[in-house]
Amino acid sequence: xxxxxxxxxxxxxxxxxxxxxxxxxxxxxxxxxxxxxxxxxxxxxxxxxxxxxxxxxxxxxxxxxxxxxxxxxxxxxxxxxxxxxxxxxxxxxxxxxxxxxxxxxxxxxxxxxxxxxxxxxxxxxxxxxxxxxxxxxxxxxxxxxxxxxxxxxxxxxxxxxxxxxxxxxxxxxxxxxxxxxxxxxxxxxxxxxxxxxxxxxxxxxxxxxxxxxxxxxxxxxxxxxxxxxxxxxxxxxxxxx
Numbered sequence: 719x720x721x722x723x724x725x726x727x728x729x730x731x732x733x734x735x736x737x738x739x740x741x742x743x744x745x746x747x748x749x750x751x752x753x754x755x756x757x758x759x760x761x762x763x764x765x766x767x768x769x770x771x772x773x774x775x776x777x778x779x780x781x782x783x784x785x786x787x788x789x790x791x792x793x794x795x796x797x798x799x800x801x802x803x804x805x806x807x808x809x810x811x812x813x814x815x816x817x818x819x820x821x822x823x824x825x826x827x828x829x830x831x832x833x834x835x836x837x838x839x840x841x842x843x844x845x846x847x848x849x850x851x852x853x854x855x856x857x858x859x860x861x862x863x864x865x866x867x868x869x870x871x872x873x874x875x876x877x878x879x880x881x882x883x884x885x886x887x888x889x890x891x892x893x894x895x896x897x898x899x900x901x902x903x904x905x906x907x908x909x910x911x912x913x914x915x916x917x918x919x920x921x922x923x924x925x926x927x928x929x930x931x932x933x934x935x936x937x938x939x940x941x942x943x944x945x946x947x948x949x950x951x952x953x954x955x956x957x958x959x
Contacts, residue, residue, distance in 0.1 A: 722782040723794035731801035734808035755937035760799045775910045782903040803934040813879035823874040848910040853922045857929045891919045
């Protein structure tokens with residue numbers, strides 16, 4: 719089934735794309751900010767992905783692919799960095815409309831501290847395993863940057879909104895890592911990770927996905943702040959709450 723990965727990508731973005739035109743969401747009016755955020759975030763991840771594919775930290779099973787490649791990566795893998803962030807930013811934006819960007823959870827600092835401690839320890843302990851170390855160090859460094867330099871006020875909203883993405887995360891990553899399939903769509907070299915799986919999903923995928931979505935959200939919030947909503951539109955948005 720050489721369209722499986724493509725169907726996963728398109729399935730992930732289809733509903734969020736459709737509901738972007740909903741009168742109470744109107745995310746399409748922010749496309750001039752959202753698409754640059756996604757495409758800028760895509761660049762470092764495609765470079766990272768291409769390098770890890772080259773050194774066989776992970777790879778792809780050809781029978782699930784269309785056979786079209788860019789930068790030595792299947793086109794479906796590049797679309798992954800577009801479709802999944804779009805779906806997640808759509809969810810985040812819906813929560814942002816309802817709760818506001820300054821929404822706070824009581825334990826935000828504790829949650830951040832847990833992620834920082836855990837990723838620091840993981841990167842230090844497994845410094846010799848490419849996927850574990852790079853992902854842990856990347857998330858640790860970026861979270862520290864957001865907390866101490868950017869002083870991101872939207873971290874609480876990010877944590878809260880992304881709790882609701884856990885089920886889609888397990889469905890999409892489960893399919894890609896082989897749940898219900900003869901072979902995984904994306905295979906992983908267990909010598910380069912800690913070998914712990916959640917069903918078929920490598921444990922590191924949680925932190926890799928979080929890092930990817932944090933970068934997308936950071937850029938989206940940066941552009942939203944730089945190009946604020948006109949007062950008229952802002953009043954219309956508030957009225958849906």
